Amino acid sequence: MENITVIGAGLAGLTFIEKLRERYPTLKITLIDKNKYHFSKLEAITHPGDISRRIDLAELAKKLNIEFIQVQVERINPNRKRIFFKELEPREYETVVLATGLKSKKIAVKGEHREGFFYLSQIDPIKLKDLLRISAEATVYVTSWLGIKLILALVSLGKEVNLVAEGLDFLVDKKDETLSLLSEKKVNLYLGAAIEEAVGEGLVKAVKILPLKVFSSQLVFIDSGFIPNRDFFEEELVVRDNFLTDYQDLYFIGGINNQNISEEISFEASDQEIKSQAGALAGFILEKGNPDSQDMRQNSLR
Numbered sequence: 001m002e003n004i005t006v007i008g009a010g011l012a013g014l015t016f017i018e019k020l021r022e023r024y025p026t027l028k029i030t031l032i033d034k035n036k037y038h039f040s041k042l043e044a045i046t047h048p049g050d051i052s053r054r055i056d057l058a059e060l061a062k063k064l065n066i067e068f069i070q071v072q073v074e075r076i077n078p079n080r081k082r083i084f085f086k087e088l089e090p091r092e093y094e095t096v097v098l099a100t101g102l103k104s105k106k107i108a109v110k111g112e113h114r115e116g117f118f119y120l121s122q123i124d125p126i127k128l129k130d131l132l133r134i135s136a137e138a139t140v141y142v143t144s145w146l147g148i149k150l151i152l153a154l155v156s157l158g159k160e161v162n163l164v165a166e167g168l169d170f171l172v173d174k175k176d177e178t179l180s181l182l183s184e185k186k187v188n189l190y191l192g193a194a195i196e197e198a199v200g201e202g203l204v205k206a207v208k209i210l211p212l213k214v215f216s217s218q219l220v221f222i223d224s225g226f227i228p229n230r231d232f233f234e235e236e237l238v239v240r241d242n243f244l245t246d247y248q249d250l251y252f253i254g255g256i257n258n259q260n261i262s263e264e265i266s267f268e269a270s271d272q273e274i275k276s277q278a279g280a281l282a283g284f285i286l287e288k289g290n291p292d293s294q295d296m297r298q299n300s301l302r
Contacts, residue, residue, distance in 0.1 A: 002028060004285070005083070005093040007073055007232075009033035009057050010041065012254025012274045013099030019282035021064050029064070032083070033057060034072040039125050041101070042271070045150045048157070049129040076232040078247040095249040095285065102226035102255040107141075109222065110197035116204035117220045120146060121229075128219075135218035136160060139207045141195050144170060144264070147223030148178060154219075155185045162188040162217060164195055164209055188215075195220065226264075228256045243281050253281050 004020065006013045009031055017029055038055040061068035075084045076096070083091045104119035111117065116131055118124075138154050139162040140147050147163075148171075154161050163182065168191065171178050182189065190209055198220045199206040207217040230237065239259070243251045254274045255261065 003030065003094050004028070005030045005032065005091075005096045006099060007032045007076075007083070007096065008099035008101060008254070008256075009035065009038050010099055010101045010254060011271060012101065012256075012278055013097070014038060014055075014060070015275050015278035016097060016099060016253055016282055017064060017066060019279050020286070021066070023282065023286055025065075029066040030069065031057070031061060031066055032069045032071060032073060034070065036070055037126075041121070041123075044123045044125050044128075045120060045146055046153050048123070048150065048153050049125060049132040051125050051129055054125070073232060075234070076250075078233070078237070078245075078250050081249070093249075095251075097251045097253055097281070097285075098230075098232070098256055099254045100229040100232075100256050102258070102261060103229040103231075104222065105224045105227055107194075107222065107224050109195050109220075111199060111204070112222075114198050114200050114204045115202055116200075116218055117198045117222075119222045119224065120150070121226060123221075131219060132157065132159075137162070137215075137217045138219035138221065139164060139195070139215075139217040140221045140223060141165065142168070142223050143225055144223055147221070148182075150221055150223065151182070151187055152185065155187065159219075160186075160188070162190060162207070162215065164190045164193050164207075166192060166194060195222070226255070226261050228252075228258060228261065230256060242284070243277070251281060251285070253277050 006017055017031060020027060020029060036057060038057055043053060057068050071085045071088050073083060074086050081093050083093060102121055104121040137160045140151050142148060142163055142165040151161050151163055168175055193209045193211060195207060196210050197208040198204045199208055204218055204220055206214055207220055208214045238246045239252055239257060243253055243257060245252060254277060
């Protein structure tokens with residue numbers, strides 16, 4: 001093996017690269033991501049608009065002695081071992097690791113193209129920081145604890161927040177306590193409701209919900225649940241245990257490898273699990289060992 005290509009500069013991809021570099025200082029590593037900076041997805045929700053912990057990917061690439069290409073991947077052909085981009089010529093790979101994480105489930109909302117509308121997986125902290133300066137009100141459609149955390153973070157920034165949800169059954173035995181806290185924080189509750197439209201021209205100005213009601217809001221956040229971000233293949237890939245796919249030199253790691261993401265409502269343990277996966281996969285690829293569960297557990301502890 002002479003080189004590895006990693007697609008996705010999230011926690012999984014960056015941790016995997018660091019583990020590779022620790023054990024193989026001269027290995028050629030290429031990182032591909034459409035963004036200039038890395039931001040923690042969880043911190044973008046719990047500390048909206050805070051960009052102080054951003055990682056400049058070009059600077060990190062120099063530090064780790066890897067190649068960084070800022071470009072959006074359009075598709076991958078695992079039979080020909082080629083990666084296709086929207087803006088560059090196709091690129092061949094020897095071994096590729098997809099660390100492209102999760103994407104939000106799309107729901108039917110008119111006006112989602114307007115500035116100020118964000119699915120949780122698509123929050124741009126730099127853009128959000130600027131929008132928070134001119135926004136007094138925010139609306140969050142909630143289906144999990146992430147939406148609740150975002151609401152509390154927005155309230156702490158002095159925003160008037162509207163919660164829209166079909167129900168809050170995911171709170172289970174914490175429902176009454178959470179409702180009491182939201183009431184104390186003066187969050188406007190619209191239960192048994194759904195967002196129909198983000199109203200405005202270039203920027204979001206208001207929100208229309210069903211049952212019919214319209215209220216002022218300059219920001220809209222959609223906590224709609226997640227699915228693995230695998231939109232790179234003409235046919236669905238079969239993912240086997242321990243990161244392996246049907247293709248010998250193509251691996252999944254991190255959120256993209258989460259087969260049970262629809263069952264998640266708290267997301268509290270995911271970061272540590274992703275770090276363990278990164279160490280395990282790095283060890284497996286470099287040692288070319290057998291991917292049985294015992295070997296993988298041993299690698300994850302290194």
